Amino acid sequence: MVYLITQTLNGLFSAGLLFLIASGLTLVFGVMRIVNIAHGSFYMLGVYVAFSVVNRTHSLLLGALAAMLVVGGIGFAMQRFFLRRFASQPLPEMMMTMGFALLFRDGALMIWGGDPFTLAYPSGLAGSLEFHDVVFPVYRLFVILVAAGVGILLGILNGKTLIGAKLRAAVDDPEMAAGTGVPVALLCGLVFAVGAALAAFGGVMGGPILGGYPGIDFDLLPLAFVVVIIGGMGSLRGAVVGSIIVGMIDNFGKALVPELSYFTLFAPMVIVLALKPTGLYGRS
Amino acid sequence: MGEASSNFDRAASTARTRLSRRKLGILIAGLVGLAVLPPILTSYWVGLLTQALIFGVLAMSLDILLGYTGMPSFGHAGFFGVAAYAVAVFSTRYHARFLVSALAGLVIGTLLGAAFGLLVSHVRDVYFLMITLALGMVLWGLSYRWIPVTGGDNGISDIPRLATRLGVSWSAPLPFYYLTLVVFIACGGLLMLLVHSPFGLTLQGIRESESRMKSLGVNTWLHRYLSYVIAGAFASIAGIVWAYYNGFVGPTYLDLTASSEIFLMVTLGGPGTLAGPAIGAGAIVLLKNVISTYTQRWLLILGAVYIVTILWAPQGLWNLGANRRPKT
Numbered sequence: 001m002v003y004l005i006t007q008t009l010n011g012l013f014s015a016g017l018l019f020l021i022a023s024g025l026t027l028v029f030g031v032m033r034i035v036n037i038a039h040g041s042f043y044m045l046g047v048y049v050a051f052s053v054v055n056r057t058h059s060l061l062l063g064a065l066a067a068m069l070v071v072g073g074i075g076f077a078m079q080r081f082f083l084r085r086f087a088s089q090p091l092p093e094m095m096m097t098m099g100f101a102l103l104f105r106d107g108a109l110m111i112w113g114g115d116p117f118t119l120a121y122p123s124g125l126a127g128s129l130e131f132h133d134v135v136f137p138v139y140r141l142f143v144i145l146v147a148a149g150v151g152i153l154l155g156i157l158n159g160k161t162l163i164g165a166k167l168r169a170a171v172d173d174p175e176m177a178a179g180t181g182v183p184v185a186l187l188c189g190l191v192f193a194v195g196a197a198l199a200a201f202g203g204v205m206g207g208p209i210l211g212g213y214p215g216i217d218f219d220l221l222p223l224a225f226v227v228v229i230i231g232g233m234g235s236l237r238g239a240v241v242g243s244i245i246v247g248m249i250d251n252f253g254k255a256l257v258p259e260l261s262y263f264t265l266f267a268p269m270v271i272v273l274a275l276k277p278t279g280l281y282g283r284s
Numbered sequence: 285m286g287e288a289s290s291n292f293d294r295a296a297s298t299a300r301t302r303l304s305r306r307k308l309g310i311l312i313a314g315l316v317g318l319a320v321l322p323p324i325l326t327s328y329w330v331g332l333l334t335q336a337l338i339f340g341v342l343a344m345s346l347d348i349l350l351g352y353t354g355m356p357s358f359g360h361a362g363f364f365g366v367a368a369y370a371v372a373v374f375s376t377r378y379h380a381r382f383l384v385s386a387l388a389g390l391v392i393g394t395l396l397g398a399a400f401g402l403l404v405s406h407v408r409d410v411y412f413l414m415i416t417l418a419l420g421m422v423l424w425g426l427s428y429r430w431i432p433v434t435g436g437d438n439g440i441s442d443i444p445r446l447a448t449r450l451g452v453s454w455s456a457p458l459p460f461y462y463l464t465l466v467v468f469i470a471c472g473g474l475l476m477l478l479v480h481s482p483f484g485l486t487l488q489g490i491r492e493s494e495s496r497m498k499s500l501g502v503n504t505w506l507h508r509y510l511s512y513v514i515a516g517a518f519a520s521i522a523g524i525v526w527a528y529y530n531g532f533v534g535p536t537y538l539d540l541t542a543s544s545e546i547f548l549m550v551t552l553g554g555p556g557t558l559a560g561p562a563i564g565a566g567a568i569v570l571l572k573n574v575i576s577t578y579t580q581r582w583l584l585i586l587g588a589v590y591i592v593t594i595l596w597a598p599q600g601l602w603n604l605g606a607n608r609r610p611k612t
Binding site: 033035085090092094098099101102103105218221222225226228233258263266 | 414418419429544594
């Protein structure tokens with residue numbers, strides 16, 4: 001029972017982290033139809049930038065802010081100067097992001113070197129909570145709560161605010177939205193930047209546990225893709241459900257059959273695809 | 285820029301099914317060069333040409349999917365790697381003979397295509413891209429983690445060299461090169477027949493308009509499925525030759541970077557043609573090896589080549605001439 005509770009909490013932690021990554025991916029796909037291969041790179045850049053800042057300031061909060069600003073800025077520039085030229089051509093857009101993913105990977109290796117590292121735990125969140133026999137690290141619980149908070153915030157932003165309404169208009173019919181005065185091009189740039197910043201934020205949140213190492217970008221990318229494929233591309237609710245499914249299965253799979261952990265991850269994707277090719281909440 | 289970018293979608297369709305006389309000349313000159321030149325080159329360059337031919341087969345096989353059927357597979361290195369691993373496992377663990385190992389590679393690679401094809405053939409466009417990417421990463425994960433069979437990160441080394449037969453030591457650079465050239469020409473010829481056959485034309489029809497092909501009574505799912513399996517089989521052939529050329533197989537041969545390299549070979553060369561991907565493969569292999577002697581920053585260069593290709597030559601090198609013709 002204790003084992004089950006601990007593993008479930010671990011699964012929720014993975015789910016929280018996955019949601020932070022996948023929500024940006026699904027947001028960008030929903031608005032621009034871009035399959036962003038560089039999304040894992042944003043996560044990686046986030047944790048590396050935070051590493052540099054945390055080393056100097058010893059503040060994870062400052063690290064997170066810097067990572068989101070820098071990576072969000074990179075994302076905005078990428079969309080503005082490169083991806084926009086190929087609007088609504090999925091294949092060239094995807095290949096462009098692939099090119100950037102390779103640049104970012106080698107660039108990070110050049111700047112920060114190849115040594116793996118973890119970020120320091122923020123003060124006050126380093127210990128563990130004990131409840132009867134269940135011992136669980138405070139920081140993991142914190143990440144679960146933060147991810148839930150981000151999810152609620154994104155939901156409100158998308159569903160209840162004016163900017164969310166404009167965004168949904170731009171998704172449904174970009175031309176009509178532009179005709180009624182919605183700044184579609186600017187919105188696209190902002191969405192891409194927010195998606196990148198979310199991935200970077202995920203990187204910082206995961207930093208104390210997963211850390212950073214060369215290759216983490218392509219390690220996490222397929223996980224985020226599986227989440228988005230299961231949940232349905234472009235759907236925020238799908239990202240929530242997909243993250244929980246993938247986080248749980250990945251955790252229990254790794255604990256029970258470590259050699260086949262990739263297969264246990266991949267099985268639900270196959271089942272969902274066989275039954276509903278657009279994912280649980282996706283629109284065709 | 286808009287004109288060039290709209291070319292990308294049209295890249296495949298502008299590719300002529302009939303070669304212009306100039307291109308035919310280039311092609312024949314290239315093949316003659318490949319047949320005649322190696323004896324006067326150093327073994328380093330013969331090795332590079334061998335690599336280029338192997339990846340040429342691999343890139344042509346991907347183009348059946350990407351350029352001809354319009355299925356952007358982003359996990360194609362998986363077939364190549366699995367076939368190479370199959371050869372490695374059979375020849376080192378079971379000490380199987382060459383023919384048995386090679387056949388095992390081909391059968392396992394093709395069966396894998398047949399199995400994956402069931403999962404992906406009903407999926408289109410970006411969904412297809414993401415699913416093939418995820419499947420490719422599953423294979424990579426397996427090669428990395430299934431240590432008892434694959435050796436994990438260390439891979440499998442000491443794949444036995446080809447034996448001496450008929451007085452020729454086939455593992456020496458020059459004989460192996462000619463062996464690869466024969467495989468390359470055979471695969472290229474078979475694929476040429478394939479794309480000009482009614483089946484191949486149907487694939488191109490599906491690329492242009494699946495709904496129209498459907499209303500003509502074509503079972504488009506089956507065509508997409510077969511296209512996927514055939515591409516997997518030819519990629520497996522490349523993997524088998526690679527295993528014997530390299531003598532070593534590791535997880536890096538089937539990761540995302542490997543798949544994206546093949547993707548770039550096709551795009552750089554010219555999707556929707558067979559000569560284009562082969563040329564793209566040659567260009568990338570040469571670039572990679574020449575640059576790697578000067579700098580460690582190969583991925584940086586590869587990324588830059590990616591971006592430059594998409595910006596300035598989205599229709600591929602082989603179709604550059606076609607670009608100047610008035611568009612219809």
